[in-house]
Amino acid sequence: MKLSSLLIVGAAFAVIGNLPPLAEAAPKVKLQRIYESLEVERPVSVVIPPDGTKRQFLVEQTGKVKIMPVDDKGSESKVFLDLSDRKMAEKDFEEGLLGLAFHPKFKENGKFYVSYSQQGPKRTRISEFTATDGKQANGDSERILMEIQQPEWNHNSGNLTMGPKDGLLYISVGDGGFKNGIFMLPQKLTRWNGKVLRIDVDGKSPGREYGIPKDNPFVDVPNACPEIYAFGFRNPWGSWIDPETGIFWLADVGQDLWEEIDWVEKGGNYGWEYMEGTHPQVFRKELMKLLMRKADPPRGTQFIEPVFEYSHADGLSITGGFVYRGEKIPALQGYYVYGDWKLGTVWGLKVDEKTKKVIDHVVLFKAKDNAEEKFNWTAFAADKDGEVLLLNWDGRIFRMVGE
Numbered sequence: 001m002k003l004s005s006l007l008i009v010g011a012a013f014a015v016i017g018n019l020p021p022l023a024e025a026a027p028k029v030k031l032q033r034i035y036e037s038l039e040v041e042r043p044v045s046v047v048i049p050p051d052g053t054k055r056q057f058l059v060e061q062t063g064k065v066k067i068m069p070v071d072d073k074g075s076e077s078k079v080f081l082d083l084s085d086r087k088m089a090e091k092d093f094e095e096g097l098l099g100l101a102f103h104p105k106f107k108e109n110g111k112f113y114v115s116y117s118q119q120g121p122k123r124t125r126i127s128e129f130t131a132t133d134g135k136q137a138n139g140d141s142e143r144i145l146m147e148i149q150q151p152e153w154n155h156n157s158g159n160l161t162m163g164p165k166d167g168l169l170y171i172s173v174g175d176g177g178f179k180n181g182i183f184m185l186p187q188k189l190t191r192w193n194g195k196v197l198r199i200d201v202d203g204k205s206p207g208r209e210y211g212i213p214k215d216n217p218f219v220d221v222p223n224a225c226p227e228i229y230a231f232g233f234r235n236p237w238g239s240w241i242d243p244e245t246g247i248f249w250l251a252d253v254g255q256d257l258w259e260e261i262d263w264v265e266k267g268g269n270y271g272w273e274y275m276e277g278t279h280p281q282v283f284r285k286e287l288m289k290l291l292m293r294k295a296d297p298p299r300g301t302q303f304i305e306p307v308f309e310y311s312h313a314d315g316l317s318i319t320g321g322f323v324y325r326g327e328k329i330p331a332l333q334g335y336y337v338y339g340d341w342k343l344g345t346v347w348g349l350k351v352d353e354k355t356k357k358v359i360d361h362v363v364l365f366k367a368k369d370n371a372e373e374k375f376n377w378t379a380f381a382a383d384k385d386g387e388v389l390l391l392n393w394d395g396r397i398f399r400m401v402g403e
């Protein structure tokens with residue numbers, strides 16, 4: 001029997017309903033524009049503090065953190081922190097206010113953390129601020145924790161994530177920028193670039209404004225930065241630790257060919273700039289040959305492969321999200337919702353927790369070809385009810401709803 005006849009028989013069975021469905025029904029969703037009358041500039045993140053108020057804090061790349069109105073139709077937000085006078089960006093593309101995380105005891109101490117770019121020299125600053133009343137923070141309350149050199153204006157990353165169980169701050173740092181991993185920093189344990197760092201915001205190790213967690217993986221390696229938690233990243237954008245499973249999801253933006261999603265493990269090497277996704281990065285290899293230098297990684301180097309990658313046939317710049325556990329779209333439960341910044345496609349990905357095998361991958365939204373309306377997703381975040389908020393770089397905010 002030829003394949004085509006098999007398909008016809010299969011289709012016939014499906015029509016008369018004698019066969020059980022092969023897989024769960026794919027979630028059918030649509031995007032609903034919300035906060036239409038709210039003034040929003042370059043939104044990059046929404047974070048909810050652990051204080052029981054269910055307030056949604058919106059991070060604008062241009063320098064403000066705002067508390068969003070409770071009502072979807074609300075037109076007024078409250079400015080929580082204003083750093084827009086800090087001269088963050090030389091080019092307003094990838095520099096700016098890029099990350100926000102709340103202290104686990106924010107309710108008691110009003111402390112929270114942001115990452116933002118500074119010029120002269122270019123660097124990413126990680127700072128603590130305090131809002132004593134929990135409603136508004138003064139710029140003067142700043143305590144600078146660390147400053148990370150950034151050779152270029154791109155690949156700053158700067159995502160901040162507070163560990164839901166360990167209460168430690170995870171900081172994603174890009175590879176230094178330009179292209180081809182030309183600065184060769186991600187594989188160097190002596191540098192912070194191309195890493196996920198982990199620090200204790202409540203401690204103070206000698207010479208530092210923060211503590212080094214004693215079980216960080218490289219604390220005993222001579223000359224290694226003890227802040228490093230994992231390494232080999234290019235430009236992580238979308239960092240989320242699942243409070244339920246503890247899995248650390250991190251999307252790493254690729255260069256010419258592959259976009260990837262990693263599950264970050266302590267001490268893991270995620271490959272850049274030797275690898276792009278599961279593939280050797282060709283340009284680097286050629287360059288090394290030209291320079292008559294060793295093209296291969298040091299003997300014994302082991303890279304952790306992404307749990308998922310997609311090629312540049314499907315998108316050009318990944319934006320990570322989170323695993324949906326909301327109530328309004330039951331078919332979407334357990335899917336990691338993420339998308340592409342450049343083409344605007346949104347996907348759902350289901351991965352088996354134990355085997356790391358992909359169970360399902362579905363398109364949730366696809367922008368129409370040649371449409372005037374552009375979708376450049378900067379973040380997918382859970383709202384106060386666990387439903388999906390989508391932030392578009394042009395300032396529009398959407399909610400995912402069942403069809």
Ligand SMILES: [Ca+2]
Nearest residue numbers: 270271272277
């Ligand atoms: Ca990688």
